[in-house]
Amino acid sequence: xxxxxxxxxxxxxxxxxxxxxxxxxxxxxLPKFYCLEMFPYPSGALHMGHLxxxxxxDLIARFLRMNGYNVVHPIGFDSFGMPAENAAIKMKxxxxxWTLSNIDRAIEQLKSMGCSYDWRRLVKxxxxxxxxxxxxxxxxxxxxxxxxxxxxxxxxxxxxxTVLANEQVIGDGVCWRCDTPVVKKGLEQWFLRITDYAQExxxxxxxxxxxxxxxxxxxxxxxxxxxxVRFNIAIADTDLSIEAFTTRIDTIYGITFVAIAAEHxxxxxxxxxxxxxxxxxxxxxxxxxxSRSAIERTAVGGDKMGLDTGFKAINPVNGKLVPIWIADYxxxxxxxxxxxxxxxxxxxxxxxxxKYGLGVIPVVRVAGEPIPDPEKMKSATEADGISxxxxxxxxxxxxxxxRKIAERFEERGWGKRETxxxxxxxxxxxxxxxxxxxxxxxxxxxxxxxxxxxxxxxELPLDAVVPxxxxxxxxxxxxxxxxxxxKCGGPARRETDTMDTFICSSWYFFRYLSPGFAEGPFKPExxxxxxxxxxxxxxxxxxxxxLIYARFFTKVLSDLGLASPDLREPxxxxxxxxxxxxDGAKMSKSLGNVVDPDEIIKKYxxxxxxxxxxxxxxxxxxxxxxxxxxxxxHRFLGRVFRLVEDNLPALSSASAAKIPMxxxxxxxxxxxxxxxxxxxxxxxxxxxxxxxxxTAVARLMELCNGLSAFSPSDRDGACLFREGVETLLLxxxxxxxxxxxxxxxxxxxxxxxxxxxxxxxxxxxxxxxSVTVVLQINGKVREQYSVxxxxxxxxxxxxxxxxxxxxxxxDGLEVVKVIAVPDKLVNVVVKG
RNA sequence: GCGAGAGUGGUGGAACUGGCAGACACGCAAGACUUAGGAUCUUGUGCCUCCGGCGUAGGGGUUCGACUCCCCUCUCUCGCACCA
Numbered sequence: 082x083x084x085x086x087x088x089x090x091x092x093x094x095x096x097x098x099x100x101x102x103x104x105x106x107x108x109x110x111l112p113k114f115y116c117l118e119m120f121p122y123p124s125g126a127l128h129m130g131h132l133x134x135x136x137x138x139d140l141i142a143r144f145l146r147m148n149g150y151n152v153v154h155p156i157g158f159d160s161f162g163m164p165a166e167n168a169a170i171k172m173k174x175x176x177x178x179w180t181l182s183n184i185d186r187a188i189e190q191l192k193s194m195g196c197s198y199d200w201r202r203l204v205k206x207x208x209x210x211x212x213x214x215x216x217x218x219x220x221x222x223x224x225x226x227x228x229x230x231x232x233x234x235x236x237x238x239x240x241x242x243t244v245l246a247n248e249q250v251i252g253d254g255v256c257w258r259c260d261t262p263v264v265k266k267g268l269e270q271w272f273l274r275i276t277d278y279a280q281e282x283x284x285x286x287x288x289x290x291x292x293x294x295x296x297x298x299x300x301x302x303x304x305x306x307x308x309x310v311r312f313n314i315a316i317a318d319t320d321l322s323i324e325a326f327t328t329r330i331d332t333i334y335g336i337t338f339v340a341i342a343a344e345h346x347x348x349x350x351x352x353x354x355x356x357x358x359x360x361x362x363x364x365x366x367x368x369x370x371x372s373r374s375a376i377e378r379t380a381v382g383g384d385k386m387g388l389d390t391g392f393k394a395i396n397p398v399n400g401k402l403v404p405i406w407i408a409d410y411x412x413x414x415x416x417x418x419x420x421x422x423x424x425x426x427x428x429x430x431x432x433x434x435x436k437y438g439l440g441v442i443p444v445v446r447v448a449g450e451p452i453p454d455p456e457k458m459k460s461a462t463e464a465d466g467i468s469x470x471x472x473x474x475x476x477x478x479x480x481x482x483x484r485k486i487a488e489r490f491e492e493r494g495w496g497k498r499e500t501x502x503x504x505x506x507x508x509x510x511x512x513x514x515x516x517x518x519x520x521x522x523x524x525x526x527x528x529x530x531x532x533x534x535x536x537x538x539x540e541l542p543l544d545a546v547v548p549x550x551x552x553x554x555x556x557x558x559x560x561x562x563x564x565x566x567x568k569c570g571g572p573a574r575r576e577t578d579t580m581d582t583f584i585c586s587s588w589y590f591f592r593y594l595s596p597g598f599a600e601g602p603f604k605p606e607x608x609x610x611x612x613x614x615x616x617x618x619x620x621x622x623x624x625x626x627x628l629i630y631a632r633f634f635t636k637v638l639s640d641l642g643l644a645s646p647d648l649r650e651p652x653x654x655x656x657x658x659x660x661x662x663x664d665g666a667k668m669s670k671s672l673g674n675v676v677d678p679d680e681i682i683k684k685y686x687x688x689x690x691x692x693x694x695x696x697x698x699x700x701x702x703x704x705x706x707x708x709x710x711x712x713x714x715h716r717f718l719g720r721v722f723r724l725v726e727d728n729l730p731a732l733s734s735a736s737a738a739k740i741p742m743x744x745x746x747x748x749x750x751x752x753x754x755x756x757x758x759x760x761x762x763x764x765x766x767x768x769x770x771x772x773x774x775x776t777a778v779a780r781l782m783e784l785c786n787g788l789s790a791f792s793p794s795d796r797d798g799a800c801l802f803r804e805g806v807e808t809l810l811l812x813x814x815x816x817x818x819x820x821x822x823x824x825x826x827x828x829x830x831x832x833x834x835x836x837x838x839x840x841x842x843x844x845x846x847x848x849x850x851s852v853t854v855v856l857q858i859n860g861k862v863r864e865q866y867s868v869x870x871x872x873x874x875x876x877x878x879x880x881x882x883x884x885x886x887x888x889x890x891x892d893g894l895e896v897v898k899v900i901a902v903p904d905k906l907v908n909v910v911v912k913g
Numbered sequence: 914g915c916g917a918g919a920g921u922g923g924u925g926g927a928a929c930u931g932g933c934a935g936a937c938a939c940g941c942a943a944g945a946c947u948u949a950g951g952a953u954c955u956u957g958u959g960c961c962u963c964c965g966g967c968g969u970a971g972g973g974g975u976u977c978g979a980c981u982c983c984c985c986u987c988u989c990u991c992g993c994a995c996c997a
């Protein structure tokens with residue numbers, strides 16, 4: 082009987098299921114571990130990236146379970162969103178039908194991988210018993226002013242027919258889902274006040290020591306804190322003024338112009354106060370600039386466009402008049418949408434004045450050098466230096482100049498110091514059908530009215546038909562839209578926007594903890610016991626999306642008193658898995674380099690697929706798919722299988738007792754004993770401390786090789802051999818659970834390996850009988866000797882120098898120095 | 914431009930606080946068993962001018978000793994980017 086994954090794997094999956102092997106309950110007496118993998122979006126079948134994600138997660142869950150942790154390991158589906166609507170149009174079906182059948186298929190795939198999930202905790206975000214609590218959170222936030230509606234220029238994706246949050250505009254300003262260039266539109270939309278948490282989201286990053294530096298850096302960058310001064314600039318001959326923000330208030334004397342964004346309301350105001358021709362010119366320019374997409378705005382290669390309004394601004398510090406321009410490189414979304422133009426010390430302003438012939442006034446010089454000639458400047462000098470041309474502030478180094486001038490501004494009431502963030506409030510409304518309905522109505526009498534909690538969930542009408550042009554199907558549901566005002570009972574219309582799907586994924590890991598709970602989103606005691614997630618595994622693409630939103634949500638839940646007040650962060654450990662690539666590129670249909678997980682599992686079995694994925698590269702690096710490598714992994718499992726099968730008589734006859742190292746005399750056996758225990762030691766550390774899963778597999782291969790080379794010739798030998806084989810199966814089981822269970826059973830065990838205790842390395846068996854030390858001459862290796870371990874520096878040097886071959890090497894040379902490193906080497910430094 | 918990470922055999926990748934570079938595997942080569950081998954087993958496998966040298970992107974430095982620490986340069990990947 083040869084290794085047959087096709088027979089073994091279904092057998093064990095059935096046993097695990099029947100024995101409810103992976104169902105866990107809260108148990109205060111046990112240490113807990115929350116192992117979480119990012120839940121999939123069920124758009125068709127799972128791909129290799131999923132297989133990798135869930136192989137890593139399942140390994141960790143199984144490993145910690147064997148190490149005595151009470152492990153919660155759930156799975157679910159992020160099942161609202163655009164692809165379901167697109168598929169509904171294409172396949173002439175309903176998004177719900179498409180989604181739910183895909184989920185069924187994905188569940189089969191996950192099960193075929195042998196993942197140790199607690200299936201009772203399954204969450205599908207598109208079902209009312211889940212999304213009603215998203216609605217409930219929304220209402221809690223609305224009460225607190227954390228959810229609000231406002232008119233703003235927002236990101237619009239024409240293909241998706243909806244607005245997008247800032248985080249969902251990626252790359253060169255394209256939609257994260259469909260790569261369509263995003264355009265700006267003025268619309269009234271729902272927002273969550275994530276900016277209230279900007280500082281805390283930033284501060285807490287320092288405490289996330291279990292996160293990769295890369296993700297922390299990306300989030301810091303995304304939140305984008307900067308300190309500066311916000312101040313007023315009066316417009317000459319008017320009663321108007323413009324607010325500007327700068328981080329370099331020390332360069333205030335260098336202003337040669339003021340610029341505002343094309344969308345700035347002041348553009349209209351100034352147009353209104355201009356003569357007719359100028360007015361049309363301004364309005365036309367502003368309209369042209371603001372209607373361009375992000376791509377158009379940046380694609381010109383930095384060539385800046387501007388228009389002089391004809392108005393003058395008054396520099397608060399010296400009363401100088403400078404022109405006010407509208408410029409396309411000023412962003413309405415950042416700061417105040419207006420800047421002071423200091424070309425000498427800002428490259429963008431410099432480029433702008435060079436194009437339009439405005440002046441340059443240097444106000445910072447390099448220490449020890451004269452003030453540069455503005456005519457000869459080739460670029461702006463943005464580095465710190467010494468203030469000049471700045472009245473009484475001349476001679477101050479930049480940081481001091483910033484402080485002194487900022488103080489002056491505050492004293493005189495011209496402005497105040499302020500901290501700005503790049504992070505924007507989270508735009509959560511979507512003009513889409515397949516999402517969580519926003520629980521609000523519009524009443525002609527009462528205005529905007531929240532749905533009372535008792536009326537939740539506001540169910541998504543399932544009889545809606547997604548229009549072929551991709552519009553919002555809810556608009557075609559008058560029976561659903563027209564309702565009664567909860568306040569006055571009069572006619573009212575439901576909000577037809579739905580929530581961003583990232584709302585669904587912002588709290589699902591709480592819901593897992595209290596499956597089926599009907600009185601709230603989750604039980605506080607469940608959350609208190611299980612949260613935070615100890616290890617979260619998923620792709621890095623969510624660094625500035627889901628991982629920021631979920632952090633925000635957790636803080637809100639904590640502040641609302643739903644989760645413990647001390648739960649400020651949802652995920653203490655984060656493992657960002659690398660991509661799966663083949664032939665040098667990410668697997669994609671267009672490149673035709675996709676490998677289907679189903680086919681691999683069918684051909685080789687899940688154990689082989691898992692082993693290859695975990696062995697081929699460290700989890701956080703990209704994984705190069707190799708068909709040959711899969712063969713190799715499969716061959717290894719065949720060897721493990723034969724190791725047990727071919728030696729079954731010896732293994733069966735051996736007692737389960739372990740012979741301690743001190744009672745083993747034969748050097749070969751002592752070597753095997755040491756190999757067994759050093760393997761346990763290394764594998765445990767590789768998994769637990771380093772998450773170096775590939776080297777853990779390598780160690781197990783070495784153990785297998787060592788065992789294959791050993792022939793158990795007597796009772797003690799068989800006993801040691803059995804210890805080795807069982808250790809191998811125990812340590813390999815989180816990687817390849819099915820085949821290990823099968824072999825464990827063949828060895829006569831009645832219990833499940835999944836619940837077995839992880840082996841402990843015997844320290845006595847780790848110590849080496851002898852160590853190989855090398856003799857170096859001037860750092861070059863010349864000889865090797867086997868010596869007893871633990872020799873002191875002196876003893877080791879003496880021991881090595883007494884060797885015949887060592888004497889010969891050194892004979893006749895002038896020895897300058899001898900360096901000995903215990904158990905490692907002796908380096909003889911010679912002259913000549 | 915800013916930030917993060919990487920560069921080691923033909924390939925994927927190892928190397929703990931500086932101490933035998935290339936673990937483990939893939940591939941390749943030779944052999945064994947075979948009617949057969951894309952099965953299995955054994956052996957070998959960094960490079961060269963091979964009793965000796967050279968080798969961890971390139972150049973310098975620190976050290977008895979550097980893939981590892983320091984400085985400079987190059988290349989690649991990822992993220993952000995007229996952010997005031």
